Amino acid sequence: MIAAPYAWPDGVRGAFAMTVDVDGPTPHLWKSRDGRPRPAELEQRGYGPRRGIWRVLDVLADAGVTGSFYVPGAYAQQNPAVVREIAARGHEIGLHGWMHEPPVDLDRATFLDVTRRALDTLHDLGGGRVTGYRSPSWDMTDAAFDVLLELGLAYDSSMMGDDRPYRLAGITEVPVSWALDDAPFYRYVGGPDPGHPPHRPREVVQRWADEVDAAARYGTLAVLTVHDWLSGRPAAAAALADLLAHVRESGVWIATVAEIASWHDAQGAVA
Numbered sequence: 287m288i289a290a291p292y293a294w295p296d297g298v299r300g301a302f303a304m305t306v307d308v309d310g311p312t313p314h315l316w317k318s319r320d321g322r323p324r325p326a327e328l329e330q331r332g333y334g335p336r337r338g339i340w341r342v343l344d345v346l347a348d349a350g351v352t353g354s355f356y357v358p359g360a361y362a363q364q365n366p367a368v369v370r371e372i373a374a375r376g377h378e379i380g381l382h383g384w385m386h387e388p389p390v391d392l393d394r395a396t397f398l399d400v401t402r403r404a405l406d407t408l409h410d411l412g413g414g415r416v417t418g419y420r421s422p423s424w425d426m427t428d429a430a431f432d433v434l435l436e437l438g439l440a441y442d443s444s445m446m447g448d449d450r451p452y453r454l455a456g457i458t459e460v461p462v463s464w465a466l467d468d469a470p471f472y473r474y475v476g477g478p479d480p481g482h483p484p485h486r487p488r489e490v491v492q493r494w495a496d497e498v499d500a501a502a503r504y505g506t507l508a509v510l511t512v513h514d515w516l517s518g519r520p521a522a523a524a525a526l527a528d529l530l531a532h533v534r535e536s537g538v539w540i541a542t543v544a545e546i547a548s549w550h551d552a553q554g555a556v557a
């Protein structure tokens with residue numbers, strides 16, 4: 287026995303969180319901040335706010351799944367209708383930088399400044415009580431953890447040190463996994479850093495279904511991360527709909543990341 291089984295609510299075995307990183311063009315704008323962004327990549331990523339996010343929202347509505355959406359502040363400012371719609375449908379909204387800046391690119395004062403600005407923007411757009419942070423590029427620094435605590439946030443969801451919620455750097459961590467991210471399978475942008483040729487969505491979601499089945503088997507947590515401009519494409523969205531139907535049948539607890547973090551905190555768990 288490697289560990290006592292994690293105690294999920296109502297005796298369910300395993301948990302699942304549907305998360306959406308609503309990046310649109312922001313990662314490319316950050317990476318090309320000292321040069322000129324490529325119009326082709328901006329357009330490809332612009333598919334997210336133009337079309338993809340709306341399709342993802344409809345897929346979740348049809349499946350009856352409430353998710354967690356991490357929105358960069360600049361994206362929110364440029365696409366206020368997206369933020370309002372996410373909130374109106376009852377989803378959680380969380381932090382994802384201002385211009386999708388990985389914390390390693392910023393000193394503490396700048397990280398604090400952009401995170402505060404993003405918090406205010408999401409709040410002003412009706413994002414509700416924002417309690418969570420997801421690091422752009424799933425990287426962190428000690429200073430960034432420190433700032434999350436200073437701002438009174440409840441959790442981070444960027445690290446991969448466990449397969450259930452845990453405590454890290456004084457905050458609750460709801461862990462992610464590259465295997466449950468759509469970017470390694472779908473991200474292909476051409477140019478100097480193209481990513482891999484896209485995988486077939488039907489095969490990708492079969493792999494994700496294996497992860498959910500394993501979470502049910504071992505009593506662990508599966509946090510799925512998709513992106514507006516990738517999983518909003520038609521075949522990927524159709525496959526995501528099939529996956530969510532499978533998740534519902536699996537009997538795992540489907541919850542937002544905020545709910546999972548708050549469940550973990552309520553257990554008085556410190557490990």
Ligand SMILES: [Zn+2]
Binds near residue numbers: 307308309422423
């Ligand atoms: Zn992102």
